[in-house]
Amino acid sequence: MTYTEVFIALADPTRRHIFEALRERPKTVGELAEGQPVSRPAVSQHLRVLESARLVNVEPQGNRRLYSIKRDGLNELRQYLDSFWSDALTAYSAEIARRVKSEKGE
Amino acid sequence: MTYTEVFIALADPTRRHIFEALRERPKTVGELAEGQPVSRPAVSQHLRVLESARLVNVEPQGNRRLYSIKRDGLNELRQYLDSFWSDALTAYSAEIARRVKSEKGE
DNA sequence: CGATACCGTAAGTTATGACTTACACAGAGG
DNA sequence: CCTCTGTGTAAGTCATAACTTACGGTATCG
Structure with missing residues (x-):
């Protein structure tokens, strides 16, 4: 039943765009927000949903946080x-x- | 991209339950509504979404409408x-x- | 030490959609 | 015909979630 979160996560267009932007390479929150028409906090919230659905992986690097695709x-x-x-x-x-x-x- | 509708369609739990109920065999709206905790019109609306996402197929049979899974x-x-x-x-x-x-x- | 960049969280607003009841309409059968 | 059954549609309500601005906290750098 855990695929429920995955469906919900990928059903939102903005969230899917963020997710797809990570196909190229791992990116920081700022980089991801730059390519989207929404504010940076909105991207942060979307990333939290994607992380909860085990779709992305976060790796703190000093000041920033590097997000990447997770396959689970x-x-x-x-x-x-x-x-x-x-x-x-x-x-x-x-x-x-x-x-x-x-x-x-x- | 057309998978957008599919994601949205399957993101809703009720809609997914309806869809999964069709795995057993094709069913009418009444049969599908009987297994769900929501009203019959709600099931009708869900079926419209599933049909628009090309997830189900409808075949009128006299008075009723028989729904079945569609692979597209x-x-x-x-x-x-x-x-x-x-x-x-x-x-x-x-x-x-x-x-x-x-x-x-x- | 400041000052600045990077990011998460809180709180509030607003749009979306899931649901209800009420109604309309077509087919089956007396 | 008339009625009942099966279903779709309309209109309205309400909960959810996507978004905003404002703020706090932690590294980096001068």
Whole structure:
């Protein structure tokens, strides 16, 4: 059920833009805010949501904070999506398979 | 980019529950509403959003309307996710993850 | 030491959307 | 016909969250 946060995080356009801006390279909050039409505190708040969804990673570097993409959230989302393919949408077998996988710690 | 609607559609818990209820088999609006804690018109509105996101398919059958899962929306979402798995990004984020781990003394 | 850059948090405002009830309309069946 | 069933739509309410400005705290640098 943890992909809930990931969906919510990526549903917002501004947040998705920030996230996509990190594909190029890790960036600081100021750098990210510069490319967006919203204020810097707004970017900070979005980054907090992205971090909570395990989509980004923060690494303090002296005065600044360097944000980068983290794959955990993406993995969960992909796992959820794959559950709609693993089997021809029959009954609950896909869901069961997903649960078993996560129980094994994968 | 059209995956925007898909993200928004699946971000709502009620809408995701409705969508997941269709994994078992195609269902009518009444059947779907019965399994949800919200009113029937609410389910109708959710279905409109899901349909607009190309996540469900509707087939009128006499008096009722039979809804079923449509792959188009899921395909777009998966395509978007897969774009984050390019080799460069994979190597880059793996490096970040490794650094963070070693900083934690793990 | 100041002074400045970088960033997070608080508080308040506003827009969005999820929900309700009420209504309209088409098909099935007596 | 008339009624019931199944569903979509309209209008209005209310909660949420996205945004702003203001402020506080911590490094860096002169």
